[in-house]
Amino acid sequence: MFISVRVSYLYCFLATCCYLCSMLANKNQERTSLAKLGEFGLINHLTEHFKIYSSSTQKGIGDDAAVIDNEGFQTVISTDMLMEGIHFDLAYTPLEHLGYKAVVVNLSDIYAMNAIPKQITVSMALSNRFSVEALDELYKGIYRACSFYNVDLVGGDTTSSLKGLGLSITAIGQAKKEKLVYRNGAKVGDLICITGDVGAAYLGLQILEREKQIHDAHPGVQPVLEGMDYLLGRQLKPEARREMIQLFDEHNLVPTSMIDVSDGLASELFHICTQSGVGAILEEDGVPLHPQTEEMALKFKLDPITCGLSGGEDYELLFTIDPKDLDKVKYMPDIFIAGEITEASEGVKLHTKGGNIHAIKAQGWQHFQKD
Amino acid sequence: MFISVRVSYLYCFLATCCYLCSMLANKNQERTSLAKLGEFGLINHLTEHFKIYSSSTQKGIGDDAAVIDNEGFQTVISTDMLMEGIHFDLAYTPLEHLGYKAVVVNLSDIYAMNAIPKQITVSMALSNRFSVEALDELYKGIYRACSFYNVDLVGGDTTSSLKGLGLSITAIGQAKKEKLVYRNGAKVGDLICITGDVGAAYLGLQILEREKQIHDAHPGVQPVLEGMDYLLGRQLKPEARREMIQLFDEHNLVPTSMIDVSDGLASELFHICTQSGVGAILEEDGVPLHPQTEEMALKFKLDPITCGLSGGEDYELLFTIDPKDLDKVKYMPDIFIAGEITEASEGVKLHTKGGNIHAIKAQGWQHFQKD
Numbered sequence: 001m002f003i004s005v006r007v008s009y010l011y012c013f014l015a016t017c018c019y020l021c022s023m024l025a026n027k028n029q030e031r032t033s034l035a036k037l038g039e040f041g042l043i044n045h046l047t048e049h050f051k052i053y054s055s056s057t058q059k060g061i062g063d064d065a066a067v068i069d070n071e072g073f074q075t076v077i078s079t080d081m082l083m084e085g086i087h088f089d090l091a092y093t094p095l096e097h098l099g100y101k102a103v104v105v106n107l108s109d110i111y112a113m114n115a116i117p118k119q120i121t122v123s124m125a126l127s128n129r130f131s132v133e134a135l136d137e138l139y140k141g142i143y144r145a146c147s148f149y150n151v152d153l154v155g156g157d158t159t160s161s162l163k164g165l166g167l168s169i170t171a172i173g174q175a176k177k178e179k180l181v182y183r184n185g186a187k188v189g190d191l192i193c194i195t196g197d198v199g200a201a202y203l204g205l206q207i208l209e210r211e212k213q214i215h216d217a218h219p220g221v222q223p224v225l226e227g228m229d230y231l232l233g234r235q236l237k238p239e240a241r242r243e244m245i246q247l248f249d250e251h252n253l254v255p256t257s258m259i260d261v262s263d264g265l266a267s268e269l270f271h272i273c274t275q276s277g278v279g280a281i282l283e284e285d286g287v288p289l290h291p292q293t294e295e296m297a298l299k300f301k302l303d304p305i306t307c308g309l310s311g312g313e314d315y316e317l318l319f320t321i322d323p324k325d326l327d328k329v330k331y332m333p334d335i336f337i338a339g340e341i342t343e344a345s346e347g348v349k350l351h352t353k354g355g356n357i358h359a360i361k362a363q364g365w366q367h368f369q370k371d
Numbered sequence: 372m373f374i375s376v377r378v379s380y381l382y383c384f385l386a387t388c389c390y391l392c393s394m395l396a397n398k399n400q401e402r403t404s405l406a407k408l409g410e411f412g413l414i415n416h417l418t419e420h421f422k423i424y425s426s427s428t429q430k431g432i433g434d435d436a437a438v439i440d441n442e443g444f445q446t447v448i449s450t451d452m453l454m455e456g457i458h459f460d461l462a463y464t465p466l467e468h469l470g471y472k473a474v475v476v477n478l479s480d481i482y483a484m485n486a487i488p489k490q491i492t493v494s495m496a497l498s499n500r501f502s503v504e505a506l507d508e509l510y511k512g513i514y515r516a517c518s519f520y521n522v523d524l525v526g527g528d529t530t531s532s533l534k535g536l537g538l539s540i541t542a543i544g545q546a547k548k549e550k551l552v553y554r555n556g557a558k559v560g561d562l563i564c565i566t567g568d569v570g571a572a573y574l575g576l577q578i579l580e581r582e583k584q585i586h587d588a589h590p591g592v593q594p595v596l597e598g599m600d601y602l603l604g605r606q607l608k609p610e611a612r613r614e615m616i617q618l619f620d621e622h623n624l625v626p627t628s629m630i631d632v633s634d635g636l637a638s639e640l641f642h643i644c645t646q647s648g649v650g651a652i653l654e655e656d657g658v659p660l661h662p663q664t665e666e667m668a669l670k671f672k673l674d675p676i677t678c679g680l681s682g683g684e685d686y687e688l689l690f691t692i693d694p695k696d697l698d699k700v701k702y703m704p705d706i707f708i709a710g711e712i713t714e715a716s717e718g719v720k721l722h723t724k725g726g727n728i729h730a731i732k733a734q735g736w737q738h739f740q741k742d
Binding site: 151 | 401402403404405406407408410413414416417418420421422423424425427428430431432436437439441442443444445446448449450451452453454455456457458489490492494495496497499501502503504506507510514517518521522523524525526527528529530531532533534535537539541543545
């Protein structure tokens with residue numbers, strides 16, 4: 001032990017010297033841009049060599065949350081990082097809403113495992129342009145989310161940043177082992193189900209971006225937001241699908257696979273298909289769109305179904321069920337059957353209202369490609 | 372349920388309108404600077420109204436880590452956020468060391484609960500100045516820490532930032548309920564123990580800052596780092612005190628209270644005293660300083676004991692034991708008995724080598740006061 005510590009200090013010392021020298025020499029290193037790999041490619045690239053040491057690690061990277069066995073309840077853990085200027089724009093996001101949403105998006109990941117969120121930790125990095133009153137607003141939102149979803153704030157870290165606000169939230173949930181639902185359990189013939197509706201949050205964002213542009217160009221003009229309350233609410237104050245998990249429990253339904261819709265329906269369906277080793281056929285008719293979504297998409301000259309498939313941040317649940325469980329979901333409110341799982345060789349396809357079959361592309365959010 | 376959702380959308384819509392209007396009106400709000408409260412004051416202020424909903428929440432905010440009961444092993448969770456320009460300067464921190472250290476500081480919090488870290492999650496926010504090769508370096512450090520401490524990387528989030536690198540790591544550990552050690556268990560008459568030595572990481576940082584200043588002023592000058600390997604190692608590549616937790620277990624020792632030394636020995640002793648409702652008398656003779664720490668402190672015209680008390684990032688363990696356990700620790704390597712717990716009314720004091728008694732002030736890191 002002592003020797004290894006000594007060696008590591010020596011290593012460290014040498015590495016630092018080399019590093020400082022290379023800094024001085026301005027050494028040109030090979031450089032692959034992050035955009036080349038994309039977010040999921042980057043995660044795979046960085047984590048592929050990591051080994052699993054603990055028998056308590058039931059599920060590591062690659063699902064909505066990690067799963068840890070405690071020889072009692074399973075612990076389910078999910079974490080998200082939100083950065084100002086990337087995930088939110090404080091020009092049109094009230095801090096209270098931001099706090100609320102930051103919690104909800106993490107709880108959504110826990111529900112997507114068919115688990116119950118119990119605790120969160122909140123880490124914050126703040127520049128000194130933030131006042132205590134501003135943080136009070138943020139925490140009012142966090143508090144409201146904790147109260148509404150009955151989760152406990154149990155820890156975190158508060159530090160400063162050179163620029164902007166950074167939020168990192170970790171949600172911790174509990175589930176019995178036999179209740180957990182992963183992304184990799186979909187079987188050929190399973191039915192694809194979606195809760196609520198999709199695409200609205202994306203259009204809410206388009207409206208807010210438009211109003212910001214108008215405001216920047218014409219500072220005196222009042223924002224026009226009438227008739228858009230649903231879309232704005234979906235963007236600014238989304239809710240996680242807690243009641244669905246309760247319904248599943250009451251009806252003794254365990255989906256075969258499940259994921260929450262944060263990056264867009266198409267992207268999530270690809271995750272399920274890839275991890276389950278299956279294909280899928282999605283019915284355009286079955287993709288639930290809110291009337292305001294359809295109307296606003298057309299005003300923005302966008303195809304409503306594209307908004308539904310590729311718009312992110314819906315925080316609905318996409319899940320698959322064994323056909324024998326159809327009777328259980330048929331009468332559950334707000335669940336739409338939108339297609340069927342097929343052989344992997346069939347790919348992931350959309351059956352349009354017009355009767356055509358198209359391959360679906362997973363777009364989702366590509367952080368690094370937007371840079 | 373449906374009604375409450377409708378109401379919340381309406382609320383949201385109205386709030387957004389008001390917010391956008393107030394944005395347009397440039398409303399002057401009351402403003403209290405973060406510096407006024409300080410980090411711990413801010414955390415208390417923001418979290419004092421939060422309730423606990425889950426019976427599984429054994430310990431929330433206020434210790435090295437939160438504790439969750441699973442009707443089996445207890446889950447121990449700790450999280451830290453590291454921001455470029457605040458916690459590290461990439462001008463002199465090799466990315467591999469940064470990755471290693473970011474993991475270690477979190478594991479240290481888990482060990483400080485007398486628990487064994489088993490998993491971590493890693494969230495990153497990156498500006499597009501980072502290449503895949505740079506991240507490979509960072510992950511090499513994370514990988515080395517995971518291998519050395521046998522912890523599993525089980526999740527995280529990777530996103531972009533407008534400026535700089537942000538890292539948020541959450542460590543998850545396990546312990547039997549009866550083994551957990553909190554900050555609030557110190558009793559009058561308990562002995563105060565410190566592992567290893569303190570103050571060295573702070574001086575390592577001073578050296579690196581000095582070399583950076585020299586380099587900025589005279590770009591051609593080579594850094595002079597001979598004879599400082601220990602101090603640099605303590606700053607750039609600290610280790611967590613895993614072997615102590617193993618020793619405690621082998622000798623069936625459960626400290627009465629424990630904390631890791633991240634913000635400075637004095638600050639940590641204050642945490643133990645405040646939470647345990649006790650005072651303390653620390654012997655200057657008992658505060659372990661490395662010879663390089665003493666030597667370099669004098670070169671920087673600093674008082675070595677002040678570096679030991681107020682320098683941060685040592686990642687040693689500060690703990691208290693019942694005097695009847697003295698025989699158990701007496702022969703454990705690298706543990707120093709440095710004082711005694713007293714009545715709260717006695718305050719927290721230092722007994723100097725010269726025989727004087729001084730009140731100790733907790734300085735620690737005050738992020739927001741540096742802004």
